[in-house]
Structures are given as C-alpha cells and as structure tokens.
Amino acid sequence: MKLLEQMVVNDGKVYSNNVLKVDSFINHQIDPKLMLEMAKTFYEQFKNDNITKILTIEASGIAPAILVANLFNVPMVFAKKSVPSTLTRDSFYEAQVYSYTKNVTNNIIVSKDFLNKEDKVLIIDDFLANGQAVLGLSDLIDKAGASLAGVGILIEKSFQDGRKILEEKNIRVCSLCRIASLEDGKVKFNKADDEL
C-alpha cells in the first residue's frame, strides 16, 4: 500500500537494524484516515471469503480490527492477555505466545462464547515479525474448531521468520507494507501483498 509505505519513510524512525518506530501513526498515536484506508484494503482482499469474525490481540491490533469489522459488518473479538474476573476457568480457550524481544511466554485467551466451529475468521494485527502472536491466535481458532481465512498485517518485517512460518502452515498472509531491510537506517521494501 503506497500511502503506508510513504508514511513509514516520512514518519517512521529506524532504531538499530531491526526496530522500526511507527508510534506517530500506527501504535500509540493513530492516524484515522490512514487506518481507514488500510481497513478498506483488507476488505477488498478478503471480501469474497465469507468472513464471519475479525480476531486480533490487545492492544495495538484493536484499532485496525474494529475498522475492518465495520466494513465486513461482523463482530470483532480481541484476545486478552489476562483473564477477566467475569470469566471462569473452563469458559475460555487459551494459547501461548512467545515473545522473542522480551524472552517470555504469555498466555492469551478468548471466551468460548465468541469463537465457534461455524466461524470463518480473519486475523488482523499491526506487526508481523516472528509470527508468534498470529500462531497463538491461530491456535485459539483451532481449539474453537473455527477456520482461519487469512491474516491481514499492517507492517511485515520480511527479514524475520514470521511470514515463512505462517506460509509453511498454509496460512494466507496479506501485508500492506513489507520491509525487506532496515540496515544503515534506511527502509527498503518488498512488494506489498495488495500490490500484486
């Protein structure tokens, strides 16, 4: 998506060779027009897939996910990183997400009420790096007996393993911005999935 690539070049900041700071328009302050254009692009990519639910993970995935859900007119569900007091032990599905940056494994949960075997799910998230968050969400979908239609990603770090890991599991990935390299403080792109 050209608009997103432009904003990454103009407003993103490269920290070391693998950290891209996009907190002025993606994951701390959010540019609503850009976010809406991204949601529309996901809608175009998946509109024939009979999507019944949008699934993401708190917190940065929520803004794009609710806009996508509005376009599909289906519910959005966000997986939680802690168990709310209103959910009892046997009332949710649980999966593990390993964080390479923090070197810890966290559990994520979703209530059994909100994913079921009739669901065809589109996962939306802001970043794809090592793919662990998507694998955790995919695990929740499997546990519910639902099916995964695909994954919509705002920014993919193509130089990390996530894309490859997901494709080896035959998961369809649509990334609106694919970063080939951040070396020497410069952003180089691969062709985005919506441009193919």
Next chain:
Amino acid sequence: MKLLEQMVVNDGKVYSNNVLKVDSFINHQIDPKLMLEMAKTFYEQFKNDNITKILTIEASGIAPAILVANLFNVPMVFAKKSVPSTLTRDSFYEAQVYSYTKNVTNNIIVSKDFLNKEDKVLIIDDFLANGQAVLGLSDLIDKAGASLAGVGILIEKSFQDGRKILEEKNIRVCSLCRIASLEDGKVKFNKADDEL
C-alpha cells in the same frame, strides 16, 4: 442511548451487585454497528468543541476511540500501561491510576510528542466507575499543558463515585448509559447524558 440500554438489558449479565458483564458487545467481542452508533453520538455531543485529539487508555477504550477519531478526523492517542522500548525516560508524560478492584496503582504514559498545549482533548473510555482512569488521563493532559474538553463514556456506574469526582473538578462527562443500580440482578438506569 436507547440502543445501548437495550443491549445492556438483553445481553449484559449482572454478577453480584456491582459487576456488569458486557463482554459480548463492548469489551471482548465488539458489535461494530453499536460501536459506530455510540461514536456518532459522541460526535454530536462534542462537535462544536474544536476537538484536536481523542485520548483513551489501552485496551478496551481503543475501539470506541478510533471510531470517534474518524468522525472528528483528528488523531487518536492511547495511553500505554508499560513503556515501549522506543521511548526514552524523559520522552513521555506519566500518571498514576489506582485500581479499586485490584488494589494496585499502575503507571500510564503518553509520549510527549502526541500531546501539546494547543490540544483540546476528548477522552473516551468504555467504563466509568471510580473515575481513576479518567483522572490519570486528565493528569497527562495537564502535564502536557493541553486542555480537556470532556469525557465520553459508554457505560457509567452511577452508584459509584467516578461521576461525582469528575464533576467536582468541573470535567464535563457524557455517558451514553448510566446505571443507577444492579441490585437483585436487575439493571436500573438513570437518564443518559445524550437523552437530556
């Protein structure tokens, strides 16, 4: 807002005398049509207030906040509960939020880049109970020298102190659903602010 009150009655669940579970349409699974109608109602209430920024706190506030931001066509900023690796010590404002339910005090932060003294801020959050989250956000706004136009709340527990505490500080509160009581498993409402 009648639609929200209907959904609270039909789909909400009362747990004890002060817990209302609305995770099927507000804060775990989200009904996108309802959320958009709520955002439109906030827009109508604050459209003449020269709002320049929407501020919320992760995670449940993000979905309503981004929809409101889209209508105002201004940036949305969400305060974070932990410090991202891309923010250095002196680059953010910090405030404390005391949680009565968990009996702990958490810090919330917002980058200094995203709130400034020209900003007129509308706070959006899903619940108002003791008002501590809004006070923390209001503190961040004060530290930035910005001004607070008001607070938009989806569900207010009017039997708790939050509303009173905010009004004593002359903060304008617009709650789309005001719960007078949850006693005996029944939801009783006060008149919502958008109905006045």
